[in-house]
Amino acid sequence: MEADPYKPIFECTLKEMEDRLRPVIEKVEAENLKAGFYNIYHYGNSKNMFVHQYADHRELVCVNAATGEIVVVNANF
Incomplete structure (x- = not known):
């Protein structure tokens, strides 16, 4: 068996x-x-940098953990 x-x-x-x-x-x-x-991925070893992947483009963003504020670093990453 x-x-x-x-x-x-x-x-x-x-x-x-x-x-x-x-x-x-x-x-x-x-x-x-x-x-x-969109899907979110960590960017490298950074704790506050992420990639937001949309159907037609990706954005590199920085997130302030204390406030939750998201700043787009590169809109066509």
Whole structure:
């Protein structure tokens, strides 16, 4: 009898979790863009710099953690 291929998420390595979640994440990201929303990604190692990805462009933004203020650093990043 063959072993059950299902492995609980808590027993997976980081690579296995990434491989399992990547298709779901990509689907949600595409749905967000199609619905007119944007996706947010950290920019490099900076704690306050982010990329806002829209369907037709990306913006590099700086977020003030104390106030929540967002400043667009580069509108066509």
